[in-house]
Amino acid sequence: MIALARMRLNAYAKGGRVWPPAIATVVLLGIMYGGGVGPPAPTFGYAALVLFPVIAWQSKLVLDAEPDVQRRLARVSVGAPREALAGIACALVAGLAVSAAAVVVPLPLLLAREPAPGRPTMTTGTAAGVLAHLLMIPAAVAVGALASRAVTRAAGNGVAVLVSGVVLIIVLGLHGSVAPWLAPPIMAMSRSLAAPVFPSAGAFLLLCGWAVAWCAVAFTAYAVVRRSRT
Amino acid sequence: MCSGGLSRLCEASFVRFDQVWFRYARRAQWTLRAVELSVEPGQAVVVLGRNGAGKSTLLQLAAGVLRPVRGAVRDRPAVVGWVPERFPADQPFTAEQYLRIMAAMRGASGVARWMDRLKLTEHRGTRLADLSKGTAQKVGLAQALLTPPGLLVLDEPWEGLDSGARDLVPEIVAEVTAAGGSVLISDHRGEVARLMEAACWTVAEQSVRAEVPAPGSDHVVVEVAVRRADADRTVARLRADGYDVLGTRQEDPR
Numbered sequence: 282m283i284a285l286a287r288m289r290l291n292a293y294a295k296g297g298r299v300w301p302p303a304i305a306t307v308v309l310l311g312i313m314y315g316g317g318v319g320p321p322a323p324t325f326g327y328a329a330l331v332l333f334p335v336i337a338w339q340s341k342l343v344l345d346a347e348p349d350v351q352r353r354l355a356r357v358s359v360g361a362p363r364e365a366l367a368g369i370a371c372a373l374v375a376g377l378a379v380s381a382a383a384v385v386v387p388l389p390l391l392l393a394r395e396p397a398p399g400r401p402t403m404t405t406g407t408a409a410g411v412l413a414h415l416l417m418i419p420a421a422v423a424v425g426a427l428a429s430r431a432v433t434r435a436a437g438n439g440v441a442v443l444v445s446g447v448v449l450i451i452v453l454g455l456h457g458s459v460a461p462w463l464a465p466p467i468m469a470m471s472r473s474l475a476a477p478v479f480p481s482a483g484a485f486l487l488l489c490g491w492a493v494a495w496c497a498v499a500f501t502a503y504a505v506v507r508r509s510r511t
Numbered sequence: 512m513c514s515g516g517l518s519r520l521c522e523a524s525f526v527r528f529d530q531v532w533f534r535y536a537r538r539a540q541w542t543l544r545a546v547e548l549s550v551e552p553g554q555a556v557v558v559l560g561r562n563g564a565g566k567s568t569l570l571q572l573a574a575g576v577l578r579p580v581r582g583a584v585r586d587r588p589a590v591v592g593w594v595p596e597r598f599p600a601d602q603p604f605t606a607e608q609y610l611r612i613m614a615a616m617r618g619a620s621g622v623a624r625w626m627d628r629l630k631l632t633e634h635r636g637t638r639l640a641d642l643s644k645g646t647a648q649k650v651g652l653a654q655a656l657l658t659p660p661g662l663l664v665l666d667e668p669w670e671g672l673d674s675g676a677r678d679l680v681p682e683i684v685a686e687v688t689a690a691g692g693s694v695l696i697s698d699h700r701g702e703v704a705r706l707m708e709a710a711c712w713t714v715a716e717q718s719v720r721a722e723v724p725a726p727g728s729d730h731v732v733v734e735v736a737v738r739r740a741d742a743d744r745t746v747a748r749l750r751a752d753g754y755d756v757l758g759t760r761q762e763d764p765r
Contacts, residue, residue: 284612284616287612288612292602292604295604296603348599348601350595350598351599353595354599356575356576357575357593359617361575509578511578
């Protein structure tokens, strides 16, 4: 499975598909951090929200990097579950790289800031921000996977699933949404980190449980569809 | 651990199509209906049928690329080698890099040996996208053989191959079957003549019919070269004389 994952990441990087989301990430980081940064927790929470569509898009590109017939050859070589798992692992690694950049780039600016009274320390704020990214990445990968060519078959369908999935997740996550639980807690996490009162450990646990449950449903749906769609 | 040549197999088993039904979409017509056949260990089966009859679908069901909508393909060996009809050459790897990755995926060795045998060594540094159709097809063949397959599925393996490589296909099929493996092979060029011991399955009208040659059959296949202008007349005359004409093809360039 590791050989397959490496092959796919190689194909993604060498095939040139890596550049559009990488450029989008650089532009978004420039916009977010170019004019200075606020406290760490809301800064990272906001970054996780902004990068969610980019990582979802990138995941689709990673999973679509190899030709369909090569994906089927990989399925014959390593088996269907490992083939699907290797793709998800690749998308997670690529997502982690984007989020790592979003966490590392503003660190010098954040370290230069005086901690505001009544706000969490730099370490606590950064840890909460990293958690926001860690909750966002699997959800974004799941959206990208459900929009990938192996699932949607036609290119137009893939783009429609990707765009509508991202928009729905953001809309359903808005304050006052009628069904916030239908979306992963990306908006909720970002809002919590920007709130005047820093969330309690219990609130974080609840958000983690919510994210895990949502991703479990999304990845199960992906696995079920991939059983028949190769 | 399986390694080395095709002379040793990890396992050998019957591959059984157990009431297999398949269609590509929920409301689409059935491509294959109620397929109930099996391939014995050490048996080669040639799958025949017109274009679009479902030969490739049947082979992909056997290889595990496609999943039956109803029924199941049972007792598929752990190691399956699949050579697709068109090798996916649109990948940013050289021939050697690609085969090494595929070998690592299967935990196999022997890349150099297969490159040498299929005369790919001189193309080792060539990007897949820059290979000729026939050479890319050879890379596809090599990746399927890196681990001795319990089931080898060849979808139009002769397509694009030069005459030397075309002779290699029956040789490889014989090696796999001699080692106890099964081979499914589709053909629409009349190359079936090169596989005289193989059983025949015909795909037509959404079903598959097995035509196992009677034991002791004294039929052989004779290849005859005639001038292009005489081809139609010769075929007609042979048919009129009661011979079964399997196909016509361009003479191999020498």
